[in-house]
Amino acid sequence: MPVFATPLAFLALPLPLLVALALRRGPAAMAALRVPAALAGTGDDAARVRADAPGRVLAALAWLALVVAMAGPQTLMPNAALPMSGRTIMLVLDFSGSMETRDFTLDGQPIRRIDAVKSVAAEFLRRRAGDRVGLVPFAEEAQLAAAPTFDLEAVAHALDNIEIGMLGRSTAIGDGLGLALKRLKDAPAPGRAVVLLSDGANTAGAVSAHAAADLARALGIRVHTIALGTDTGGAVAGDGSDAVDEATLADIARTSGGETFRVRTTEDLRTVTAAIDRLEAGDMPAAAVTVARELWPWPAALALLLCLAGFALQAGMPRLSIVLIGGRTR
Known part of the structure; x- marks a missing residue:
């Protein structure tokens, strides 16, 4: 059934x-010039009223259609929401200097570690519809x-615009x-x-x-860690200083659950993000979204047609017949 977005419009x-009542009772009406009935043509008043009747009916119907359009008729239809x-x-x-090391490949070409991370992270994001x-x-x-x-x-887009240095x-x-963790502490739990x-x-x-791992445990936030780099990553840098600290990353994950x-390799990275997808899966049903289909153009168009018919009638044109059949105008 149609509903109205602004039902108060019917008060108009x-x-x-x-x-009309205000004009009839106003000062201008009281001061109107009175002339003899013979000069005013009162004998034709009844005929004039009968002649004006179709125009009055068209005007009333046009006003009714316009008010209905202003009330905003619409139908509400449920629509499936995103999961x-x-x-x-x-x-x-990590965007530190060692992420510039070219020991990963993509499509057979050597690339920097950070480029591999950006590529796989973009794929990960595309699979997280429904997550914040x-x-x-x-x-x-x-x-x-x-x-x-x-x-x-x-x-x-933000990830793509960040560069090393x-x-x-x-x-x-x-x-x-x-x-x-500071941004997650106020997010609903579980699910962080x-x-x-x-x-x-x-x-x-x-x-x-x-200390950050202990805070994650206290807040009940899981931290999944990824230690990235080839076994010879330190040697590539020249001093071994960029060798990944697997023990610390493993301790962070273990402490936080x-x-x-x-x-x-890049394929390892894809496999890991798929594994994290499974660890952090479990969609829940979302409430359906109600979509409003606006119907006001129909009564508005009807009001316009009635006004045009009234103008044609008052101008002395041949009587306009409007027949609406199945929403079509003939």
Whole structure:
């Protein structure tokens, strides 16, 4: 059944009658010039009223149709909503200098570690419809690049615009994790998780990685860690300083109740993100969204046609016959 968006518009229905009554009783009506009945042609009043009757009916119907249009008739139809998981996931990604190392491949071509991470992270985001996802890149300092949001395209865009060197070149794992936990602490629980990826050891920052892990456990937030880099990653850098600290990352995951993964190739990275998809899966039904289909153009068009018919009638044109059959005008 149709409903009306603004039903108070029907209060305007008696407005023409009130205006006519006000004009009839106003000072201008009291001061109107009175002339003899013979000169005024009162003998033809009845005929004139009968002649005006069709125009009055058309005007009344046009006003009624216009008021109905102003009331906003519409039909409400249920529409399936996007699946929702109720989860909030923060991606905490390492952008330190060692992520420039070209020891990964994509489509047979050597690429930087960070390029592999960006490519696979974009695929991960496309699979998280229904989740709120945020992004915290870190190097010597951490930064909130994207607050948790359902707009995954915006998160992917933010990730694509971050480059090595923008946040320094050291590795502050604790600061990155701590900033992500700060954004997650007020999110609904359960359903909060962090995906932490790094290719080095915690060498900078004000918060230790172990302290951040203890905070995650206290908040009930799972942290899944990814240790990234080839077995010879340190040798590539020349001094071994960028060798991934697997033990620390594993301890963070164990302390918080998450899982830890070791990644040496782009395919390993894809496998890990698929595994995290399974760990953080479980869509819940979402309430249907009600979509309104507007119907006001139909009564508005009818009001316009009635007005045109009234004008044609008053102009002395041949009587206009409007026959509406199945929504078509003949």
